[in-house]
Amino acid sequence: MEKIDLRRRHLLAGTAGAAALMASGVRVSAQEADVGPLPEYVEFKDADALIIHSNNTIETKRDVFGVQPITSEHQLYVRNNVTPPDESIVADREAWEVSIEGVANPGSVSVGDLKRMGVETVAMVLQCSGNGRAFFEHETSGTQWQTGAAGCVMWTGVPLRTVVENMGGVVDGAQFVTGTGGEEIPEGLNEADVIVERSVPLDALDNILLAWDMNGEPISLAHGGPLRMIVPGFTGVNNVKYIKRVAMTEVETDALIQRQRYRLVPLGESGSPEYPSVWQMEVKSWITGPLEAAASGMHQITGLAFGGVNAVDGVEVSLDDGETWEAAEFVGPDLGRYAWRPFVLAKDLAPGSYRIVSRATDSEGNQQPEAPEPNQSGYNHNGWRAPGVDVTIS
């Protein structure tokens, strides 16, 4: 995959089209400039708001976020590991069944039954494990996501804890919640190599939802409807779509997507269970505006910050690439521990060049690093320096 250095592209800055590409030092795959039509299964989305990397990898443009508390579905990123199932599975949503295993009284439960068991709503940052991959300095394969493989969405469903208690409680010895997606395995392929099956630590059980609604509406097929396992604070891949089986298990699944992929692996190594899984998200933020050259005077410098598995506690902004920092203010309602918080810093900007960066701190005192430890596949980027934006004020 050809990579181009955006430093050279600074010559193009100042036009709206180049706005999303202005972060210096970001390597962007050549395909990024080639915005094709939306694939049919996400035709309802807003093409103008999106960067189409491929059929299964679609990113939200940075300037779209602004101070959005909630990301609407038609602006939300898409990342599918496997081709989604047929639309027919959302034709009768209430009939979809999920098998609950690793409980005293295992069995299948329909969405209709789940809806009668309990209901809760959580606002959560949904973020692809690879969001920010383009900001790593080392060469990585995989989609060169910048800031837009993330959104803040609200999920409504039944707490898994309620379901498990209705079925007699967790069996002794269980250490993981293992969720299996309902994607069809293409003929001739080894199921374990393709299946979307993820295990997360059992202590996530108290937060997990089996969700049927996103942002107050039935979850679309593209985003995992009719039923998705939501693990607040964990990266996207752990939020298994078309969930057809949830098992409390003693060991992690042996599926390739768990055993080898989505591991934090040293550079040059291959994924294996000896390396940590990509699970909990860490504190992170980025600037959403201004992204373009502008006139001097008062500006509202905006961005988004979240704590991942913790609440975000505060965020600072620097106009000089981290030499000096000022506290920004959160904007709008606090949607809870797992949501992001839009922020703003009002500044009267004199003519000149600014490198604007942001740095958030979570409720446990963890602060974004200047740059994260690199890992082979480029997961979990939460550094503050690389996502900075260069803005010329005249």
Added chain:
Amino acid sequence: MEKIDLRRRHLLAGTAGAAALMASGVRVSAQEADVGPLPEYVEFKDADALIIHSNNTIETKRDVFGVQPITSEHQLYVRNNVTPPDESIVADREAWEVSIEGVANPGSVSVGDLKRMGVETVAMVLQCSGNGRAFFEHETSGTQWQTGAAGCVMWTGVPLRTVVENMGGVVDGAQFVTGTGGEEIPEGLNEADVIVERSVPLDALDNILLAWDMNGEPISLAHGGPLRMIVPGFTGVNNVKYIKRVAMTEVETDALIQRQRYRLVPLGESGSPEYPSVWQMEVKSWITGPLEAAASGMHQITGLAFGGVNAVDGVEVSLDDGETWEAAEFVGPDLGRYAWRPFVLAKDLAPGSYRIVSRATDSEGNQQPEAPEPNQSGYNHNGWRAPGVDVTIS
């Protein structure tokens, strides 16, 4: 306008289509059953979620709300007093200008300039003054709204207080904020009879936003874009669309929509300034499910509650038309004082007939009345009895 008694329509109950009509004692205009196509200016909306009363009055179906924290734009009700302006006014949103008057240094400000002055987001129940009109016992003209001329949406814009301070502050003697909409006045009509110009008390100034985004996206023309004056806690009409002038004034506007319409007038009287304006909303709630006949067993009884100008503090549910009450629990994040809160009461329902009602209390201890004082035009219905739903469990 012909009215039919829904008590007779109970014979139809049990089918999904009749679900929204099941509240007994509700008079519904005949046109309600005639769901035509969506008018062109709101073609992007979800017709299946809506009851189309007329071109300018479109209601959200009761069963759509569920436990939605936020109402998506394509499910949100529409109520326009005057035909909206041409789409061209949202072609260059930043260029739209609003005249700020009744300040030390009056003048025009563009949306582009407003965006540089400040930014805030508020979640707010947007509710038509006539929502619930169908629940009044007396005969009323006007759209027979039930529960769906309301939604909870998030507005992003600049606090009017910030704008006013940037322009030297409010002039002495001002007692109202008067907003003027940008609708075109059809030729041959008297401007004062048609213009959408509303005055609200000056003490609302600290909460008012001049908003350009709704739910994180530019406000559509149908909902008042490119700029709308948002008065949290006040009924829809006070949230002036296409705002082109905001004036701090000594007296209320003489426009018909303020002087005569939207007044709480005793039965048989005509509107005039001697009667109170329809301004602040009061505490209110309604059941959103179940609305249909169902099987016995565990059910999640859901609804929405809000405090209007105050925060909502709690809500109770009764299964026997108000004989006995049980506290329900709020679901999901608290979006702030002006937002609604979805609620749930889990109940194991034995076979039988239930009349389900809900009754909310606000942070000041105000509780929904059994029925509000009637007023000629049927504004501000917040009684708990009439919106109840009859559900048969077998």
